[in-house]
Each structure stands twice: as C-alpha cells, then as structure tokens.
Amino acid sequence: MKSIQVVFLLWLSVSMVGCLVVESGEGKSYGSQDWLSGTDDERWSTVADQFGGFAHAMHEIQYRYQELYWAGLDGNWEYALHHLEHIEEAMEAGLERRPARAKSATSFVNDNIPALEKVLEDGDSEGFEAAFEVFRISCNSCHAMEDMPFIHVKTPEIRMTVIGLPN
Numbered sequence: 802m803k804s805i806q807v808v809f810l811l812w813l814s815v816s817m818v819g820c821l822v823v824e825s826g827e828g829k830s831y832g833s834q835d836w837l838s839g840t841d842d843e844r845w846s847t848v849a850d851q852f853g854g855f856a857h858a859m860h861e862i863q864y865r866y867q868e869l870y871w872a873g874l875d876g877n878w879e880y881a882l883h884h885l886e887h888i889e890e891a892m893e894a895g896l897e898r899r900p901a902r903a904k905s906a907t908s909f910v911n912d913n914i915p916a917l918e919k920v921l922e923d924g925d926s927e928g929f930e931a932a933f934e935v936f937r938i939s940c941n942s943c944h945a946m947e948d949m950p951f952i953h954v955k956t957p958e959i960r961m962t963v964i965g966l967p968n
C-alpha cells in the first residue's frame with residue numbers, strides 16, 4: 802500500500818470515530834449549570850425522570866377538578882369546559898407514561914368525562930351537581946382499583962379559586 806493510501810485510510814478512520822462521538826452527543830451538557838449532562842441515553846433517562854409518572858398528572862388534575870367545580874356552580878361553563886379538556890389531556894399524558902393504569906381509567910375516560918362534558922356544554926345548572934358527583938365517584942373508583950382507596954377525593958368545600966364571571 803502506498804503511503805498516500807495509508808494516510809487517507811488513517812484520516813478516514815479518525816473522521817468516522819469523530820462522527821460517532823458527535824452522533825451520540827457524548828459529553829454535551831444542557832440547561833442552567835449544565836444539569837442535563839452525560840450520554841444521550843443518560844440525558845433521555847434524566848428527562849423522563851423529570852416528567853414523573855402519575856403523581857404529576859394527579860397534581861394537575863386535582864387543581865383543575867376544584868376549579869371546574871366552582872366554575873360549574875357559578876355557571877361559568879366555558880371556564881369549566883376549559884378545565885375538563887385539560888383534565889382529559891393530563892390523564893392522556895399520565896397514561897402515556899404509565900400505560901399499566903389505563904385499564905382502571907377506562908370508564909373515567911370513555912364515560913364520565915363525556916357525560917360531564919355534555920352537562921357543561923348544555924349549560925345545565927340543574928344537572929351539574931349530580932353530574933359532578935358521578936365524576937367524583939369515578940375518580941375514587943380508579944384510586945380503589947389502583948389499590949389506593951386512601952386517596953379519597955371529596956367534593957370541594959373551600960373556595961380557593963380567584964376566577965369568577967365578570968360583573
């Protein structure tokens with residue numbers, strides 16, 4: 802082999818190793834104070850951990866559950882629907898992270914959300930409290946099915962929301 806060919810092959814192999822290193826993103830860091838660091842796999846794993854599992858979805862859902870309740874009592878239907886839609890989205894995202902919980906959520910997603918949605922869309926003040934009660938019970942059914950009956954959601958009693966119908 803001519804020396805020019807040897808040099809070319811050497812150059813080629815060094816470039817390929819360089820590409821592999823760049824490809825795997827090894828050693829790159831992101832975020833304030835480079836908190837997201839490591840190999841690609843390590844960084845993806847850190848991001849997944851940061852998203853959390855179901856508890857994050859439930860924190861969001863319990864806030865929206867309370868807002869929805871007071872909005873319904875106020876007859877603030879658009880605001881109530883806004884929260885119901887976000888409850889649905891938060892549940893979908895939670896189930897994407899924890900698919901094993903999907904079975905217990907079946908009637909909540911397929912029956913209870915649509916039933917409450919209809920009451921809100923109709924602006925049905927008479928039917929709201931009964932529909933919300935069924936909705937609340939469906940939260941607790943899922944908690945029981947997931948072996949967490951101690952997470953027993955009650956009807957909100959203290960009004961925390963700062964949102965109301967404009968005068």
Ligand code: HEC
Pocket residue numbers: 854855856859860862863866888902903905906909936937939940941943944947949952954
């Ligand atoms: C999959 C069925 C399922 C449904 C439907 C469901 N939950 Fe949950 N919920 C869970 C599970 C599982 C946990 C425990 C999550 C964890 O900590 O890992 C939980 C936890 C909670 C918690 C405790 C959160 C904390 O601080 O740790 C609250 C509050 C809660 N849910 C409220 C609700 C409300 C309100 C609804 C209905 C609007 C609801 N949940 C519907 C499964 C469900």
